[in-house]
Amino acid sequence: MRLIASDLDGTIVGRDGKISPRTVRAFHDAADAGVQIVFVTGRPPRWLTPLREQIGHEGMVICSNGAVLYDLAEDRVLSAQTVPHPDLFAAREIILGLHPRATFAAETTEGFQLEPGFAESSSVELLGKIMPRPLRESLVAGDSVVKFLARVGELEPDAFLAEVLPAVSHLVAVTHSAPTVALLEMARPGINKAVTLAGYADSLGIDAGDVVAFGDMPNDIEMLEWAGHGYAMASGHPLAIGAARFKAPAFEDDGVARIIESRLARL
Structure with a gap:
């Protein structure tokens, strides 16, 4: 050891x-x-x-x-290791096609951006009073996205992973770590x-x-x-x-x- x-x-x-x-x-x-x-x-x-x-x-x-x-x-x-913005937004559209009520967030080397509905208001305050906005507005060209997140409220975590993984695996690597929340964590492939x-x-x-x-x-x-x-x-x-x-x-x-x-x- x-x-x-x-x-x-x-x-x-x-x-x-x-x-x-x-x-x-x-x-x-x-x-x-x-x-x-x-x-x-x-x-x-x-x-x-x-x-x-x-x-x-x-x-x-x-x-x-x-x-x-x-x-x-x-x-x-x-x-x-960052996720290219075009791949992130392409994955977002695919997931929305599967789950129109999905919400998204992006972890960058500079901070955290989240869309409306992704987190409870109390959680947003804990994140530093971040103003929720659509990612297409909040992410700028220089933002280095290291984790892209998708959340839905009506599925079990394993079911969400099983459904989304084959649909977006050509764009992003997908996993999850939340035991009770349908929250996917996506990264650059590989x-x-x-x-x-x-x-x-x-x-x-x-x-x-x-x-x-x-x-x-x-x-x-x-x-x-x-x-x-x-x-x-x-x-x-x-x-x-x-x-x-x-x-x-x-x-x-x-x-x-x-x-x-x-x-x-x-x-």
Whole structure:
């Protein structure tokens, strides 16, 4: 075990935004033992507060499902894989043809843009009082879109993914990570957590066989398959569990911490 790659939400971060003390200790112990740590998340860089305030992580974070490599210590985007605007708008039209009431948003390296109806008013306030506008008005030519989002209210998340994926896969990569909301996360084709993690591990001279990865949702599948020791959380999505070689105890049972502790004891 030379590198630990961990998802955040549902894997080590709860719905309350907290990371358990046991999990914090496990990551500190791993770092003290010389193991490299990287967090791999669907979150954008601006939502990394739990890592800063609870773990004190100052290393690399792979954000936006692999589209962004971020240096947390320097608060700097090191690389970004973006969705061309024409492909984004073409995918938007296809999704609207399937679900006319769908709403959309775009995560950029500069911020966040959302259309009316995409989020509740209280959520918009938390995002910095962003004014909802159609993306064709709010996105300007220089905006670097790293994640394109689509949301509907009348479907289960898996059903929405299954319907949209074959229709837009020539334009964007599609996944989801929200357990109860039909919210699709789209990126440039070929971009996922595994691709960027593999590149980062290679830059450190670390092979997949020496990587331990943790995740819980469909957006973690490629990462769990790529890592030599991919652990899906027992509390995770069935597709993630089915893709992983190994299973960690549930999030509520400090599953990640338990696996790290066990593997450190064997070093």
